[in-house]
Amino acid sequence: MAIRQLPDTLINQIAAGEVVERPASVVKELVENALDAGATRIDIDLEEGGVRLIRVRDDGGGMPAGELPLAVSRHATSKIASLDDLEAVATLGFRGEALPSIASVSRFLIATRRAADAHGAALAVDGGRVGEIAPKQHPQGTTVEVRDLFYNVPARRKFLRAERTELGHVEEWLRSLALARPDVELRVSHNGKPSRRYRAFAESGGGLFTGERLAETLGEDFAKQALRIEHEGAGLRLHGWIAQPSYSRASADQQYVYVNGRSVRDRNIAHAVKQAFADVMYHGRQPAYVLFLELDPTRVDVNVHPAKHEVRFRDSRLVHDFVYRTLHDALAGTRAGLSAVAPADAAAAMAPGVAPGTFPQPGAVGAAVPAYAMPQSASQVPMRLAVDEARTAYAALYAANEDRPALPSADEAAGVPPLGYAIAQLHGIYILSEAADGLIVVDMHAAHERIGYERLKSAHDSEGLRTQPLLVPQAVAVSEREADVAEQEAATLADLGFEVSRGGPQSLLLRSVPALLANGDTEALLRDVLADLREHGESLRVRDKRDELLSTMACHGSVRANRRLTIPEMNALLRQMEATERSGQCNHGRPTWAHFPLPEIDRWFLRGR
Structure with a gap:
């Protein structure tokens, strides 16, 4: 068959297969154009989940009537003019494919007016056939109507889902946009009825x-x-919110990442976040977060996906490490008891400009906290111990001890630490503690397990990673690509405890391994490390395997269920929790404590009703 040039309409329909997956794809492209035009209010009207109608109105700058045919032409855009512009693009839409692609698979109408124009203008496109420009009354801004999506491509239309499903995809994308652009008002209606409205908010000084x-x-x-994240360095800035580990999800439905304001899916960042949460997330659960990464536009390529869902970083290793370290330090800075002393009023906690759950600067890691608890006589019954007496005795003993740690400053007026004072032990499993505003319940085994684990990690980190030489170098068969990575990353592997040299095109000689892991499958571990280095630029496998071993050691060394603790021992454990990183969760990600405010307890018994 002879080679021939494809007609423009077919070219646009092929492009539509890449850009227009479903109604949500159309809404995304049209709304991003509206934002680039400076809109402060955008109205989205939908019918039948967007299949019958998508209408997007904005109050942006509009465009000249004479440019309407260009707007629906392929590769026509006002946002880039040279390769330099493309490499530093800062707008959301720039490829010049969206409008012609959408117009080729729908009944399309665009109307617009600039503030200086006496009247507006409109242009209709039916399945790729462009009509004539016609005058039309229109307020300042632009309206785009997309009717009967895929009416002329029935094979594509068959792949659309039920109305409710397609509407759900639109709403999810708009939710993602609303998180990134609180300064823009979004109004959505479906089948003639208002369905959602996001009001515009003034920018707060602390974040976007x-x-x-x-x-x-x-x-x-x-x-x-939410814990507020704000960190800057190496030309990168990461800010946003991560939910505390206790607020985890069964699915990844609350994970939002933005690069220079653009919502993206990035495996590199997702891997860094997963690694940061690995030590505090319960098995099978997913973290929730909203993260904004900002960097020089020339250091990220946004032109790697037709629908602009993905990006490519010039230095992905730096980005991965920066995100991981920022979140790791933020989570390490959390302590049990912090949220128990946070403002109870939800409205106050979410007031404009106030960052809910702002994480503190990390303090001493895993420091040993002496048992500064009140002396207890043999005849004293724990349940009868008054908190006032405990506080007085605790303060007196505390003042007399010269090696004491800093007293928690949660409620200085009352002198009550965040986790309060122990009053009893329940079934040999839980510690009951009276806090300033209610009841604290602590799983003593889970708490002690975390304390021991953090101490072991600190001790091991202070000694450095010891290596153990092998009596006879071990030959490891690898792919040529893996051997190349091992050769290039020899210094990194040495830092991780592996001494490796190349034995041939597809062979490595392993001469030493991390001492703590010498009895494990070091050959498989080495292969995993090489895979990580190739894909992410760094590997945390050795640290994770080490932590897994230390976690097991901590678990065996922690207090077991049904062990009776004295009041001083219970209070000592509470103080250690307040001073230990990540003490809100045990080594397996389970919560170590729960807080029940007094008003909630009153509701249990219908008090005040």
Whole structure:
């Protein structure tokens, strides 16, 4: 068959297969164009989940009538003019494919007017056939109507899902946008009825969006559990929110990542986040987060995916390490008891400009806390121990001890630490403690397990990673690519405890291994490390395997269930929890404590009703 040039309409329909997957794809492209035009309010009207109608109105700058045919022409854009522009693109839409692709598979109408124009203009496109420009009354801004999506491509239309499903995809994308652009008002209607409205909020000084927008998109529970992230270095800035590990999800439905304001899916960043949460997340659960990464546009390529869902970093290793370290330090800075002394009023916690759950600067890691608890006579019954007496005795003993750690400053007026004072032990498993505003319940085994684990990690880190030479070098068969990585990353492997040399095109000689892991499958571990180095630029496998072993050691060394503790021992454990990193979760990600405010307890018994 002879080679021939494809007609423009077919070219656009082929491009539509890449750009227009479903109604949500159309909404994304049209709304991004509206944002690039400076819109502060965008109205989205949908019918039948967007299949019958998608109408997007904005109050942006509009465009000249004479440019309407160009707007629906392939590779026509006002946003780039040279390769330099493309390499530093900062707008959301720039490829010049969206409008012609959408117009080729729908009944399309675009109307617009600039502030200086006497009247507006409109242009209709039916299945790729462009009509004539016609005058039309229109307020400042642009309206795009997309009717009967895929009416002329029935094979594509068959792949669309039920109306409710398609609407759900649109709403999810708009939720993602609302998180990134709180300054823009979004109004959505479906089948003639208002369905959702995101009000515009003024920018808060502490970040891109306010507590109200966070709560209305992801819910008040997320907002209450959110830790504020703000870190800058190496030309990178990461800010946003991560939910505390206790607020975990069964699926990855609350994971949002933005690079220079663009919502993206990036395996590199997702891997860094997963690694940061590995030590505190319960098996099978997913973290929740909203993260904004900002960097020089020339250091990221946004032109690697037709729908602009993905990006490519010039230095992916640096980005991965920066995200991991930032979140790892933020989670390490959390302590048991912190949220128990946070403002109880949800409205106050989510006020504009207030960062819910701002994480503190990390303090001493795993420091041993002496048992500064009140002396207890043999005849004293724990349940009868008054908290006032405990506080007085605790303070007196505390003042007399010269090696004491800093007293927790949760409630200085009352002198009550975040986790309060122990009053009893329940079934040999839980410690009951009276806090300033209610009851604290602690799983003593889980708490002690975390304390021991953090101490073991600190001790091991202070000694450095010891290596153990092998009596006879071990030959490891690898692919040529893996052997190349081992050769290039010899110094990195040495830091991880592996002394490796190349034995041939597809062979390595392993001469030493991490001492702590010498009895494991070091050959398989080496292969995993090489795979990580190839894909992510770094590997945390050795650290993870080490931590797994230390976690097991800590578990065996922690207090077991049904062991009776004295009141001083219970108080000592509470103080250690307050001073230990990540003490809100045990080594396996389970919570170590729970807080029950007094008003909640009153509701159990219908007090005040």
